[in-house]
Amino acid sequence: xxxxxxxxxxxxxxxxxxxxxxxxxxxxxxxxxxxxxxxxxxxxxxxxxxxxxxxxxxxxxxxxxxxxxxxxxxxxxxxxxxxxxxxxxxxxxxxxxxxxxxxxxxxxxxxxxxxxxxxxxxxxxxxxxxxxxxxxxxxxxxxxxxxxxxxxxxxxxxxxxxxxxxxxxxxxxxxxxxxxxxxxxxxxxxxxxxxxxxxxxxxxxxxxxxxxxxxxxxxxxxxxxxxxxxxxxxxxxxxxxxxxxxxxxxxxxxxxxxxxxxxxxxxxxxxxxxxxxxxxxxxxxxxxxxxxxxxxxxxxxxxxxxxxxxxxxxxxxxxxxxxxxxxxxxxxxxxxxxxxxxxxxxxxxxxxxxxxxxxxxxxxxxxxxxxxxxxxxxxxxxxxxxxxxxxxxxxxxxxx
Amino acid sequence: xxxxxxxxxxxxxxxxxxxxxxxxxxxxxxxxxxxxxxxxxxxxxxxxxxxxxxxxxxxxxxxxxxxxxxxxxxxxxxxxxxxxxxxxxxxxxxxxxxxxxxxxxxxxxxxxxxxxxxxxxxxxxxxxxxxxxxxxxxxxxxxxxxxxxxxxxxxxxxxxxxxxxxxxxxxxxxxxxxxxxxxxxxxxxxxxxxxxxxxxxxxxxxxxxxxxxxxxxxxxxxxxxxxxxxxxxxxxxxxxxxxxxxxxxxxxxxxxxxxxxxxxxxxxxxxxxxxxxxxxxxxxxxxxxxxxxxxxxxxxxxxxxxxxxxxxxxxxxxxxxxxxxxxxxxxxxxxxxxxxxxxxxxxxxxxxxxxxxxxxxxxxxxxxxxxxxxxxxxxxxxxxxxxxxxxxxxxxxxxxxxxxxxxxxxxxxxx
Numbered sequence: 001x002x003x004x005x006x007x008x009x010x011x012x013x014x015x016x017x018x019x020x021x022x023x024x025x026x027x028x029x030x031x032x033x034x035x036x037x038x039x040x041x042x043x044x045x046x047x048x049x050x051x052x053x054x055x056x057x058x059x060x061x062x063x064x065x066x067x068x069x070x071x072x073x074x075x076x077x078x079x080x081x082x083x084x085x086x087x088x089x090x091x092x093x094x095x096x097x098x099x100x101x102x103x104x105x106x107x108x109x110x111x112x113x114x115x116x117x118x119x120x121x122x123x124x125x126x127x128x129x130x131x132x133x134x135x136x137x138x139x140x141x142x143x144x145x146x147x148x149x150x151x152x153x154x155x156x157x158x159x160x161x162x163x164x165x166x167x168x169x170x171x172x173x174x175x176x177x178x179x180x181x182x183x184x185x186x187x188x189x190x191x192x193x194x195x196x197x198x199x200x201x202x203x204x205x206x207x208x209x210x211x212x213x214x215x216x217x218x219x220x221x222x223x224x225x226x227x228x229x230x231x232x233x234x235x236x237x238x239x240x241x242x243x244x245x246x247x248x249x250x251x252x253x254x255x256x257x258x259x260x261x262x263x264x265x266x267x268x269x270x271x272x273x274x275x276x277x278x279x280x281x282x283x284x285x286x287x288x289x290x291x292x293x294x295x296x297x298x299x300x301x302x303x304x305x306x307x308x309x310x311x312x313x314x315x316x317x318x319x320x321x322x323x324x325x326x327x328x329x330x331x332x333x334x335x336x337x338x339x340x341x342x343x344x345x346x347x348x349x350x351x352x353x354x355x356x357x358x359x360x361x362x363x364x365x366x367x368x369x370x371x372x373x374x375x376x377x378x379x380x381x382x383x384x385x386x387x388x389x390x391x392x393x394x395x396x397x398x399x400x
Numbered sequence: 401x402x403x404x405x406x407x408x409x410x411x412x413x414x415x416x417x418x419x420x421x422x423x424x425x426x427x428x429x430x431x432x433x434x435x436x437x438x439x440x441x442x443x444x445x446x447x448x449x450x451x452x453x454x455x456x457x458x459x460x461x462x463x464x465x466x467x468x469x470x471x472x473x474x475x476x477x478x479x480x481x482x483x484x485x486x487x488x489x490x491x492x493x494x495x496x497x498x499x500x501x502x503x504x505x506x507x508x509x510x511x512x513x514x515x516x517x518x519x520x521x522x523x524x525x526x527x528x529x530x531x532x533x534x535x536x537x538x539x540x541x542x543x544x545x546x547x548x549x550x551x552x553x554x555x556x557x558x559x560x561x562x563x564x565x566x567x568x569x570x571x572x573x574x575x576x577x578x579x580x581x582x583x584x585x586x587x588x589x590x591x592x593x594x595x596x597x598x599x600x601x602x603x604x605x606x607x608x609x610x611x612x613x614x615x616x617x618x619x620x621x622x623x624x625x626x627x628x629x630x631x632x633x634x635x636x637x638x639x640x641x642x643x644x645x646x647x648x649x650x651x652x653x654x655x656x657x658x659x660x661x662x663x664x665x666x667x668x669x670x671x672x673x674x675x676x677x678x679x680x681x682x683x684x685x686x687x688x689x690x691x692x693x694x695x696x697x698x699x700x701x702x703x704x705x706x707x708x709x710x711x712x713x714x715x716x717x718x719x720x721x722x723x724x725x726x727x728x729x730x731x732x733x734x735x736x737x738x739x740x741x742x743x744x745x746x747x748x749x750x751x752x753x754x755x756x757x758x759x760x761x762x763x764x765x766x767x768x769x770x771x772x773x774x775x776x777x778x779x780x781x782x783x784x785x786x787x788x789x790x791x792x793x794x795x796x797x798x799x800x801x802x803x804x805x806x807x808x809x810x811x812x813x814x815x
Contacts, residue, residue, distance in 0.1 A: 008423035011745045041667075049677055053667035057734040060741030063667070079741050108680030112636070112704055116683050119634040121535050224633035226534035258478065259468045268464070270524020273532040293532060325472045332475025335494055336426050340749065 001173045001188060002352040004344055004360070009177035012083045013345040014184075015075035016090055017172040017353040020165035022145075023069045023138040023282075024203060031145015032153060032161050034067040035110050039158065040074065041065070042102040044092045049102060052089065059085050062342075067143055070282060071350065077342050080178040084187060087173075091191035094166060103155045111151070114144050121293065122229035123222050123394035129231040129289075132390035135213025137206060139282060167198030174349030177341030208285035210235045212390035220394035227273055228299040228395030229292070232306075236279055236286035236383045239354055243382070244281050245367050246375035251279040251288065253326035253376070254313060254385070260326075261309050266294075272302055277385075283354060288385050296395050303391065310385035316377075323373045331368045334361060405757070405767050406596045412612040413584040416600055417757045417767055419591040421750060427498050427592035428750035430490035431505055432758055435580035437558040438484050438618050444568055446560015449482045450526050451576045455489075456480055457518035460507030464518060467504060474501050482558050484692065485762070487581065492751050495593040499602065506606040509581060519570040530562045537638050538703060540630060541802040545640035546690075548624035549697055549798040555624070582613025589758035592750030627799045629806035637709035637803030641700040641716060643794045648691040648763045655788035656689065658780050660698050661735040663687040663723055668734055670719045675702060681712045693763055698794065706804055713799075713807050720797075724789040729782050736777045743773050 021033050042049040056063045056076065063076040074093065076086045118124060127142035134140035145153075173188055175181075212233065237243040255262045255277020266275040272294035280287045294302050337343045338361030347364075351357055359367075404420040437448045457464040471478050474497040480489050489508055491501065533539055546555040588607075590599060645656040664671035664687025675685045685702040700720070704712045746752045747770065757767050768776075801807045 010748050011741075050668070050673060053673070053677070054730075054734065057666040057668040058737055060737035060739075062742075062745070077745065079744055082741075105678075105680040109676060109683055112681070113683040115635045115705055116703055119537060119636050121532070226531045227528075259472050264465070267525065269521045270526075270528055273528035294528070295531070325469060328475045329472050329477075332477065332494060335475075336477065336492055339424055339426055 001185065002348060002358060003175040003179045003181050003184060004348050004358075005179045005181060006177055006341065009341050010079070011077050011341050012080045012086070012175065012177045012179055013075060013077045013341045014083070014086050014090060014175045015073055015173075015345050015349050016094055017174055017349040018072040018094075018166055019070070019170040019172075019353055020072055021068050021070040022141045022143045024165060025138070025141060029153070029157060029161055030141055030149035031110070031143075032158055033072055033165075034143050034145065035106070035150065035153065036158055036162055037065050037067045037072050037074075038106050038110060039098055039103060040093050040096045042106055043097045043099060044095060045097050047092070052093065055085070055089055061086055069139055069143060071353065073346070073349065075342070075345060077177075080180070083180055084183060087184060087187040088191060091187070094171065094192075095195070096162070098155065098159050098162065100155045103158065107150060110144070111147055114147055114150065117144065121227070121394075122231055122291070123220055123225065125220055125229050125231045125392040125394040128218060128220065129233050129390050129392040132214040132218060132392060133209070133212045133233045133287065135209060137208050139208060139285060164198055168192065168195045169197065169200055172349060172353040174345055174352060176344040176348055208282070211388050214390055215388055217391040217393060219397065220392065221397040222394060223396055225394065225396045227293045228296045228393055230290075230299055230303055230391065230393045232290040232292075232303065232389045232391045233287045234383065234385055234387055234389045236288040237281065237379065238284050238286040239281040240284065241286065243375065243379050244279070244286065246371055246379045247279040247281075247286065247288070247383070249326055249330050249368070249371055250376050250379050251277045252330055253318070253322065254310065255290065256326075256329070259329070261313065262306060265305065265309060266302060271298065275302070275306065288383065296398050299393055299395065307386045314380040314384060314386065318373060318376060320373055323376060327368060327371060331365055334364045334368055338364075403769055405769065406600075407761065407767060408600055410583070410604065410608055412608070412610055414586045414588060414603075414607055415761060416603055417587065417589045417761050418594055418596050418599065419753050419757055420594050420596065421592050421747065421753065424592045424750050425494055426492055426750045427495045427590060427594055428490065428492040428754040429498070429505070429588070429590045430488055430754050430758055431509060432486040432488045432587040432589070432762070433509065433581050434485065434585035435487040435576070436483050436485040437556060438553050439576070439580050439616055440553065440556065444564050444572060445556050446526060446530075446565040447568055447572055447576050448487055448580075449558060449560050450523060450565065450568055451573045451581075452480055452482045452487045453522045453525060454514050454518065454573050455508050455512040455577065455581070457522055458513035458515050460511040462504070462507065467508070470504060471501060476501055484554060484558055490754070498599070502602055502606060510607070510610055512577060512581075514570065514574050514577060516570055519573070523565060523568065526560055526565050527562060530560060530565065533559060537632055537634055537636070537802055538701070540632070541638035541640045541800055542699065542701060544628055544630055544802070545642050545699065545798060545800045548626070548628050548800065549642040550695075551623045552621035553618065554620065554692060580616060583607065583610050584612045584615060587758050587761050589754045589761070591753035591757065626796070627809050630800065630802040631804070632802050634803055635705060636703045637706045637801055637805070637807070638703040639701065639709065639713050639716065639807070640800045641720070642697045642798040643796060645689065645696050645698050645792070647694060647696040649693065652788055653691070653696065654776055654780055655785045656696075656698075658732060658735050658785050659723060659727070659789055660687050660689050661738070662727060662731045663719065664700055665735065666738055670723075671700065671702075671716060674719055675712060675715050679711075679715065681708055681715065685712075685716070691763070709801070709803065710807050713801075713809075720794045724793045725786065727782050727785050727789070732780065732782055732785060736780060739777050740774055743770060
């Protein structure tokens with residue numbers, strides 16, 4: 001358990017952070033983590049799904065959940081007088097009923113979610129690119145699964161997955177904002193201490209690749225697409241690497257939505273609809289992800305131009321003033337996002353769950369302020385953004 | 401909870417509204433100019449949006465790049481957008497930077513250069529955005545609903561129409577900015593760690609000598625057809641439904657928004673329960689409320705596989721029709737609890753408060769205290785909501801589908 005309490009906060013955010021995600025699935029369980037996240041809302045032995053929904057609404061709770069490659073997180077934000085109720089219900093949900101009739105109905109919702117994303121940009125290019133980069137590594141699997149993998153999943157397999165992956169040792173209870181910590185500990189003791197321990201869940205982590213498994217550019221054809229959507233991935237520092245903070249600053253400098261190198265070259269000029277560079281980190285692997293959307297006829301040329309921009313940055317072309325602007329931008333975001341209890345819940349909960357460390361907003365600000373241009377240069381030299389990449393382009397297939 | 405709210409109006413018509421939130425480090429500021437898309441001339445849909453983009457591309461002594469660099473050096477998270485009614489420039493920052501950045505905002509509004517050499521990039525940027533929207537089925541569905549339901553020009557797409565934007569030149573932009581970017585009717589809102597007197601005097605120095613300009617009335621025309629289908633090659637069919645409800649400044653808007661929240665506002669709402677939880681018909685389904693100053697509409701949305709879309713539409717319509725006469729006290733209590741905790745949590749965000757007090761000023765000409773807002777929710781009762789529903793049941797629905805095939809819409813629900 002971890003909590004960051006604030007005397008001035010008006011709300012309390014509570015989250016159960018379960019250390020399980022798509023990288024922990026076998027091929028037969030592909031999509032089970034995310035499907036299970038939905039099933040957790042469908043009822044406990046004592047409550048139906050309708051009752052859970054009604055209880056959260058009655059608390060005035062803002063409640064949601066997400067599943068990623070490495071985490072499944074359930075969170076609620078409530079007024080402080082509802083802390084007990086919210087923790088109580090969330091904790092009970094961690095032991096869901098997983099009834100077969102609910103499972104069959106919710107399967108239809110998951111299939112609709114898969115179709116919804118498949119109809120939207122980037123039309124699966126992000127999942128396909130991750131698969132091309134990670135090859136046989138478990139990080140290659142998409143979070144949602146596929147229509148086939150979801151249709152084939154039996155409820156018994158989900159029950160077994162839940163028993164193995166939702167053991168007490170793989171769950172962190174985190175809170176932020178106006179938290180009564182003593183009451184939180186008491187709630188957890190009462191509600192969670194009976195949970196049956198399971199053997200430490202192995203995450204079966206083979207060494208992630210540092211270079212893409214597939215280098216040829218793949219194409220996904222959507223005849224009706226108005227634009228082309230390109231996703232390009234190269235290796236970057238992972239979560240446990242000291243350069244992850246510098247990597248984030250570098251991605252802002254190169255590819256933030258405003259004021260970055262890609263912005264001035266491609267967005268300001270109207271050459272592309274979107275051109276972004278994002279640093280994504282996992283437990284033991286990292287990526288620099290480039291996202292480009294533009295006219296089909298321009299996509300190959302613009303991707304090449306982006307790689308040139310990366311090359312020029314690595315070739316010593318970053319000035320101190322440009323670095324400082326990106327540093328100010330990042331520092332400002334740390335301060336502003338630090339004001340939001342919900343946002344602090346994610347930062348505090350995920351860092352504690354993954355790394356076993358706690359960092360305050362002031363600590364994070366200190367890290368940003370301690371970065372130097374040399375750190376950025378080192379990242380560029382260690383992880384060449386113009387180096388070997390996995391690339392996928394989705395679009396009408398009419399240009400290029 | 402004690403609140404510190406401020407408002408004042410300058411001689412030239414600019415209104416300043418503010419709220420001090422002393423526990424925050426940040427301030428959020430927004431300049432809302434009455435230069436929204438409703439002023440786009442016929443055949444130039446997207447002119448306001450293009451003009452807003454051009455205002456960022458050089459103003460006062462700074463060129464386009466210097467504006468962005470100076471704001472970013474102060475750690476300002478800048479955004480610019482055009483709604484139906486307003487062209488807005490906003491920013492969030494650590495409070496101590498505010499005095500340095502106010503003159504930049506004054507330049508954007510009062511001294512935009514609107515240079516020839518920036519125009520083609522700006523127009524191309526707007527056209528790229530329009531192409532991206534072509535690939536966003538949910539956005540297109542809701543945009544079409546607004547377009548057929550609202551009287552012209554209130555439902556026109558703020559982002560523009562491709563063929564119209566292609567025909568706009570820099571002269572049109574200069575004319576639009578000169579005519580509409582003006583103090584009369586402008587709202588400057590600020591929330592967070594502020595010193596109101598200092599802020600108001602700085603705004604007075606930067607904007608006080610700007611002459612008011614002239615009002616630009618909007619000629620409101622007829623609404624569109626009640627049913628529309630947008631052909632689109634997708635696995636899912638998207639559905640949007642709308643009907644008229646009282647605007648925010650009408651006291652009955654509380655009953656209306658409560659009824660809509662019961663219909664589709666939370667996880668225990670009727671649409672979520674019946675369409676998603678009970679039948680697994682969709683991933684997303686909701687009902688909401690969209691208001692202008694003089695009229696408002698309910699909006700329901702869902703997206704689902706083509707072969708299940710007719711059933712989804714039918715269930716949505718049945719729930720809408722079932723609403724009058726069936727509201728329970730338990731449902732209303734849940735809606736009140738969600739609304740009230742949302743209001744309190746808004747006080748944690750400078751950006752949310754700056755937005756909320758500006759909206760209130762525009763719609764009501766005043767700022768309501770949190771205590772007043774909470775009291776309004778306390779007064780809501782089942783008989784009040786029911787009597788409003790009995791007087792104004794959902795009728796004359798506008799229906800939009802987007803997908804491979806149109807859906808069947810019974811003539812009974814639509815005018």
